[in-house]
Amino acid sequence: MRERDVVVSGASIAGLSAAFWLRRLGWQVTVIERAPAFRDGGQNVDVRGVAREVLDRMGLFDEVKRQNTTETGTVVVDASGKVTAELPSDGPDGATAELEVLRGDFARTIHDHLPPGVAFVYGDTIETATDGPESLHIVTSQGRELRCDLLVIAEGVRSATRDRVFAADEVTQKDLDVTMVFGTIPRTAGDDDRWRWHNTTRGRQIHLRPDNHGTTRAILAYSPGDDLAGLGRGDALARVRDRYADAGWEAPRVLDAFDASDDVYIDQLTQIRMTTWHRGRTVLAGDAGWCVTPMGGGGASLALTSGYVLAAQLAAHPDDTEAALTAYETWMRPLVDDVQGLPRGLKHFAYPQTRTGLALRHLVGKVLTSPPLKPLAAKLTQVAETKQTLPEIPQGAA
Ligand SMILES: Cc1cc2nc3c(=O)[nH]c(=O)nc-3n(C[C@H](O)[C@H](O)[C@H](O)COP(=O)(O)OP(=O)(O)OC[C@H]3O[C@@H](n4cnc5c(N)ncnc54)[C@H](O)[C@@H]3O)c2cc1C
Structure with missing residues (x-):
């Protein structure tokens, strides 16, 4: 059969997973990444549900487990640091999952285990993508021209290529009104x-998590959120400092350290909802198609799984791209819907504004984490769960 060409835009979890599996199937793979070099940054992500099986099929389960962040559990603390509740973390999918890993370590692991022959172009982006009768024609901002049989857009939540290929009314961006600052x-x-x-009043959360690099990973998350997108880093962090001025606990330490850190990532949580993830020879994978946000959880697991399922469906329908991409969507959509449908009232529960709201949250938290209700609480952290069997990648390729 004729060798097929794929261009993957975005070199993070979804893009690298697609590159990994399509290269294994013999595709010529070119990955275009906007950043000037491979991006190592980012904080905790986890691998849950069916993504554990995908990782295993990649032969990377033990490698990722070795890079575990060393976190042993999850506790809620009061303003003095005293533990008031402990979230269930036993089993593979607890609040602290069995596979907790830093995003950069995870992406690097996939990158370093790609089958030989994947080409990378850094510091470039797709300017136009025109579908023709024989192939898809791509022109990049650096003037490169590429022809391919498939374009995988894996550019994350703010994907510019997605917004060019799909009309504005096909991409619903749902602002969850939560700002998160990771560092x-x-x-x-x-x-x-x-x-x-x-948790403290005015919808403010502070998180501290251990890592495997001798540092601590901090998150400030708050709602109502702030639109910090147009601001420089200094101005954005100044706004966050104002917001946390009287937040107590470890807030002053975190704010000072963020000012000095070169690894701060700010996100205004936005869900991406689309009625279709493909058009002609173009398909979306990971956050670009369905960002679930840390509030839903499981973004990295879904991104990893999407690369595998996409490749498997293309292998199952070698002469019919439309059928393959439809089958890919059909398989992935229930997993995404499951996470995007956030329980009613979750935001008010997670981000209480007043002292009364905070007290209520503590009470509900205590009840939910009490031994009889632990199984219910454990369900809240289960994502990428499915009764569907993973489609197979043909023998010899996997
Ligand atoms: C540097 C970084 C740090 C992160 N830190 C966290 C974190 O701390 N906590 C958390 O929950 N999630 C974080 N995320 C998001 C998390 O990785 C994703 O939610 C999830 O893993 C899904 O991955 P994805 O591959 O779909 O998208 P992403 O991980 O967002 O990756 C998208 C990739 O596409 C590239 N890209 C974007 N636009 C273009 C373009 N026009 N052309 C070419 N390439 C483009 C980006 O540079 C990036 O490499 C981070 C992502 C990145 C890139």
Whole structure:
């Protein structure tokens, strides 16, 4: 059979997974990444549900497990640091999952285990993608011209190529009104091996999590959120500092450390909802198609799984791209819908505004994490769960 060409735009979890599996199937793979070099940054992500099986089929389960962040559990703490509740973390999919890994370590692991022959272009982006009778014609901002049989857009939530290929009314961007600031800060003697989670009034959360690099991963998350997108890093962090001025607990330490850190990632949580993820020879994978946000959880698991399922369906329908991409959507959609449909009232529960709301949250949290209700609480952290069997990649390729 004629060798087929794929261009993958975006070199993070979804793009690298697609590159991995399509190359294994013999496709010529070119990955275009906007950043000037491979991006190592990012905080905790986890591998759950069916993504564990995908990772295993990649032969990378043990490698990722070796890079575990070392976190042993998740606790809620009060303003003095005293533990008020412990979230279930036993089993593979607890609040602290069995496979907790830093995004950069995870992406790097896939990158370093790609089958030989994947070509990378850094510091470039797709300017136009025109579908023709024989192939799809891509022109990049650096003037490169590429012809391919398939374009996989895996550019994350703010994907520019998606917004060019699909009309505005086909891409619903649902602002969840939550801002999250992730950063790496120096570890201190008081930090332990658990994820410590503190809630305070005016919808503010502070999280501290251990990592496997001798540092601590901090998150400030708050709602109502702030639109910090147009601001420079200094101005954005100043706004966050104002917001956390009287937040107590470890807020001053985190704010000071963020100012000095070169690894701060700010996100205004936005769900992406689309009625279709493909058009002609173009298909979306990962956050670009369905960002679920950390509030839904499982973004990395779905991104990893999408690369595998896409390749498997293309292998199953070698002469019919439309059928393959439809089958890919049909397989992935229930997993995405499951996570995007956030329980009613979740935001008010997670981000209480007043002292009364906070007290209620503590109470509900205590009840939910009590032994009889632990199985229910454990369900809240299960994502990428499915009764469908993973489609097979033909023998010899996998
Ligand atoms: C540097 C970084 C840090 C992150 N940190 C966290 C974190 O701390 N916590 C968390 O929950 N999630 C984080 N995420 C998001 C998380 O990785 C994703 O939610 C999830 O893993 C799904 O991955 P994805 O591959 O679909 O998208 P992403 O991981 O968002 O990757 C998209 C990739 O596409 C590239 N890209 C974007 N636009 C273009 C373009 N026009 N052309 C070519 N390439 C493009 C980006 O540089 C990136 O490499 C981070 C992502 C990145 C890129």
